[in-house]
Amino acid sequence: xxxxxxxxxxxxxxxxxxxxxxxxxxxxxxxxxxxxxxxxxxxxxxxxxxxxxxxxxxxxxxxxxxxxxxxxxxxxxxxxxxxxxxxxxxxxxxxxxxxxxxxxxxxxxxxxxxxxxxxxxxxxxxxxxxxxxxxxxxxxxxxxxxxxxxxxxxxxxxx
Amino acid sequence: xxxxxxxxxxxxxxxxxxxxxxxxxxxxxxxxxxxxxxxxxxxxxxxxxxxxxxxxxxxxxxxxxxxxxxxxxxxxxxxxxxxxxxxxxxxxxxxxxxxxxxxxxxxxxxxxxxxxxxxxxxxxxxxxxxxxxxxxxxxxxxxxxxxxxxxxxxxxxxx
DNA sequence: ATGCTTTGTGGGAATTCAACCCATCCAGTG
DNA sequence: CACTGGATGGGTTGAATTCCCACAAAGCAT
Numbered sequence: 001x002x003x004x005x006x007x008x009x010x011x012x013x014x015x016x017x018x019x020x021x022x023x024x025x026x027x028x029x030x031x032x033x034x035x036x037x038x039x040x041x042x043x044x045x046x047x048x049x050x051x052x053x054x055x056x057x058x059x060x061x062x063x064x065x066x067x068x069x070x071x072x073x074x075x076x077x078x079x080x081x082x083x084x085x086x087x088x089x090x091x092x093x094x095x096x097x098x099x100x101x102x103x104x105x106x107x108x109x110x111x112x113x114x115x116x117x118x119x120x121x122x123x124x125x126x127x128x129x130x131x132x133x134x135x136x137x138x139x140x141x142x143x144x145x146x147x148x149x150x151x152x153x154x155x156x157x158x159x
Numbered sequence: 160x161x162x163x164x165x166x167x168x169x170x171x172x173x174x175x176x177x178x179x180x181x182x183x184x185x186x187x188x189x190x191x192x193x194x195x196x197x198x199x200x201x202x203x204x205x206x207x208x209x210x211x212x213x214x215x216x217x218x219x220x221x222x223x224x225x226x227x228x229x230x231x232x233x234x235x236x237x238x239x240x241x242x243x244x245x246x247x248x249x250x251x252x253x254x255x256x257x258x259x260x261x262x263x264x265x266x267x268x269x270x271x272x273x274x275x276x277x278x279x280x281x282x283x284x285x286x287x288x289x290x291x292x293x294x295x296x297x298x299x300x301x302x303x304x305x306x307x308x309x310x311x312x313x314x315x316x317x318x
Numbered sequence: 319a320t321g322c323t324t325t326g327t328g329g330g331a332a333t334t335c336a337a338c339c340c341a342t343c344c345a346g347t348g
Numbered sequence: 349c350a351c352t353g354g355a356t357g358g359g360t361t362g363a364a365t366t367c368c369c370a371c372a373a374a375g376c377a378t
Contacts, residue, residue, distance in 0.1 A: 005226055007249045009268055013366070017326070021365070048242075061235050099327060108325095128245025129229070129238055143250060150247045157234070157244055158221045172356080176336080180355055258337065260354075267335095 004029035006126035011136075016118045018106045019099075022049070023124060026131050027102045035098035039106075041091070041113050045138025049104065049131040052095070106133075163188035165285035170295075175277040177265045178258075181208070182283060185290050186261040194257035198265075200250065200272050204297025208263065208290040211254070218252070265292075 010023045030037070030051050038055040042048045050058070070082065091109070098104050106114065115135050116122060123134040134142075169182045189196070189210050197214040201207045209217070225241070228234050234241055250268070257263050265273065274294050275281060282293040293301070 005222065005229075005245065007245065008253070009249045011267060015366070016368080019326090024364090057235075058238055065236070100329080103327090105326065125246055126249045127242045128225075128248070129242050132246065143247075146243070147247060150244075150251070153240065153244050153247070154221070157228075157237075157240060158224050174357065176357095178356090183354070256337090259339070262355095264336065 005128045006030065006131055007128070008126040010124045011121055012124050013121050014106070014116055014118055018111055018116070018118055019103045020106065020122055020124065020133060022098065022102045022104055022131060024102065026124065026126050027098075030131065032098065035102075037096055037098060037104075038093050039096045039104075039110060040093040041110065042132060043138075044113060045115055045135040046142075047106070047110055047114055047133045048127065049096075049133065051130075054129065055093070104133075163190075164287045165189065165290055166287070167285040169283045170280055171283050172280050173265070173275055173277055177270055177275075177277060178262050179265065179281055179283065179292060181257065181261045181263055181290060183261065185283065185285050186257075189290065191257060194261075196255050196257060196263075197252050198255045198263070198269060199252040200269065201291065202297075203272060204274055204294040205301075206265070206269055206273055206292045207286065208255075208292065210289075213288065214252070222248075263292075 006026055006029055008023065008025050010026075012020050012023070014020055030049075032051060033053075036052045038050040038052050040048045040050065040055075066082070066085075094107060094110070096104065096107065106116070114122075114133065115138075121136055123136055123139045125132045125134060125139070165185050165188055167182065167184050169185070171179050171182070173179055189208075191210060192212070195211040197209045197211055199207045199209065199214075225234075225244075229241065253266060253269070255263060255266065265275070273281075273292065274297075280295050282295055282298045284291040284293060284298070
């Protein structure tokens with residue numbers, strides 16, 4: 001299904017209406033059907049943009065696991081937690097449609113999460129299976145914290 | 160495949176457009192196909208430049224493995240980790256193409272990492288399997304710190 | 319219902335930046 | 349002392365990105 005992995009780091013700026021241009025290098029391999037995509041809240045200062053089909057796969061897999069656990073009675077006493085999870089899942093993502101030349105309008109509710117103002121810069125990052133949009137600050141913080149463990153993670157996934 | 164090892168230490172200056180000339184003594188043995196190369200962030204103050212083919216041996220092979228695993232669905236439940244790895248891979252290296260007489264344009268994002276301003280000097284070092292570009296400061300610091308252990312390392316690798 | 323305001327979309331103009339190419343400068347050499 | 353090859357600087361072109369404005373759609377108040 002999805003063949004190409006997404007890589008690359010780009011600096012982009014938001015225009016006065018909270019739009020970012022997604023670079024062609026990342027947009028093409030994403031292979032969006034008429035611009036249909038899913039935008040998700042990843043962590044404060046970071047959003048992720050998914051091919052709608054791939055997102056569905058990802059969600060289905062998680063939901064299947066959850067369903068299995070419920071049926072096995074393993075979450076018996078924790079139904080309220082499941083309910084809470086369901087609630088969070090609802091706000092965590094939203095369908096979006098990229099306009100003409102691959103421009104993404106960051107919707108209300110996601111702007112605050114990303115903590116950006118119109119005109120601010122943003123980093124657009126290829127994250128193998130999706131594209132991420134970072135507040136520059138959050139990005140460098142993340143790198144400083146996470147880069148040291150890079151090779152361990154790399155080995156784990158490749159071996 | 161690659162036979163010649165790269166050695167030599169050269170001082171070069173960045174012009175006002177962030178270009179460095181790679182000395183012919185290093186460029187020739189690198190044997191780049193139409194200037195195709197890979198630039199990687201080695202450590203703050205140091206970038207490394209690789210023959211694209213050699214880099215592929217080093218890294219792309221692993222990425223192919225990863226890609227294969229994903230397509231086989233073997234990382235279905237671990238997309239998070241793949242995503243995380245992808246992120247880190249994205250900042251770490253970048254395809255570059257050396258222009259006319261082996262001049263390298265240091266791309267946005269690598270300039271800050273190397274901590275250079277236009278017009279600054281840089282050291283261009285043959286590191287056996289690749290060429291490194293150092294901020295002069297970082298280079299002497301590294302030498303001061305590392306040189307004492309040089310002979311031990313030398314013996315270890317040669318014996 | 320109508321007009322005003324806010325928000326999203328499209329696209330053109332302006333600007334920035336890298337690729338390309340050539341000119342100059344300098345050192346080493348015959 | 350002219351010549352050669354490498355290093356550096358700079359102009360021009362062309363593409364990509366940003367800035368900005370006009371238009372459309374939706375929401376709100378009168």
